[in-house]
Amino acid sequence: FCSMDVFEPTLCCKQCGPVDNSSEPEAIMRGAGLADVVGGYDDDRFDYLHMALLGYGDDPKTAKWLCAGSIISDRYILTAAHCTSSPTLGNITFAALGVLKRTDDFNMWQIYDIAKVIPYPDYEPPSKYDDIALLKTRSRIRYNVEVAPACVHKGEEMPDIAAATGWEALRDTQPVPDHLQVVYVKKFSQEDCMKQYPQHEHLPKGHDNFTQACYGDIYDGNTCEDDSDGPLQIKTENSKKSRCEHTIVGVRSYVRTCGEAGVPGMYTAVSHYVPWIESYTGRLP
Known part of the structure; x- marks a missing residue:
């Protein structure tokens, strides 16, 4: 362990509704008022209402x-x-x-x-x-x-590009920001995820392709350990019909290192858990 945060030890591994699944970075950026979760931007008040x-x-x-x-x-x-x-x-x-x-x-x-x-x-x-x-x-x-509210992702395929949001540090050496942050991340292949997150004390089976997904900044770096909790989302198709502007595809879990280019963060894939979620909420759009 590198350090302790308020939730758990910081892991430092030195090894190693329908949704719009085709969003381009430019299109995503037009949907947010763009400063950084690590390479991201300040959000606008009316962008991420969930x-x-x-x-x-x-x-x-x-x-x-x-x-x-x-x-x-x-x-x-x-x-x-x-x-x-x-x-x-x-x-x-x-x-x-x-x-x-x-x-x-x-x-x-x-x-x-x-x-x-x-x-x-x-x-x-x-x-x-x-x-x-x-x-x-x-x-x-x-x-x-x-x-x-946001919708929850019910499809099998994870999007190629999505937005990660939260009130987190821009870098591991910087203070927690005041403003809600947005960073745009790309999906890493299953093979890359397995290489970046091999078997470990906290991942005895290594990366789980069914319940986890890896995403990293499309420009440089990634989200930091302190970012671990915020959602990964995309714009919802037919948002007026579904009444959700965004669809949650992942929940931030952790990252091996902070702000390092080429090292993705780990997200829990929401679609795998929809039956459990709806057992409490009832059917969601």
Whole structure:
């Protein structure tokens, strides 16, 4: 291990609805107000309305706001299982919606108590498999011009290019940014994923092609370890019909190194978990 964060040791391995699956980088960038998760851009307030900033503590005003998630229904938020609990901070207790900047007026946020934390039943930390969870809010989420749900990916094929979002460090040496970040990433082949993530203490079977996918920055570097939790998404086809602007295809799990070109990050593939998700939410678009 290189270090400890608030959730778990940092892994440092020295080895080694229908969706638009054909988005070009230029087209994706036109859909976001472009600064960097590692090589990315500041998001615009009206681009990623499903984003949730997750808090730990007894009072929203003093809570530690660290992980990110995605609204997928009026009672459920999708996130990474490793984010649901911290040895030092305890369980997630709040979700803040309609957040663009951490320093925005606190009264601008919609804050919801988390009534139930539901990690995928086969998730066993510190393993990196099945790193996905649901958060149930105590009250129904109110949709408006700044808060809206995303769809979940139900197709077998992962997109070639997608957008990763979150409130994370631009580089491992930089502080956590104030502004919601966007970075555009490309899919790595299964062979490359298996080479980058071979068998390891936290990956006893190595990279799992059925439940995991690798994505890296299309220009340089990748997302950092602190990014691990935010969604990977694409624009939804026929968004007016589905009422989802974006479709969540992955949930950020971890990365071997931070900001290094050619080293992809690991994402949990959402489509594999749709039956489990819908057992709580009911059928989703």
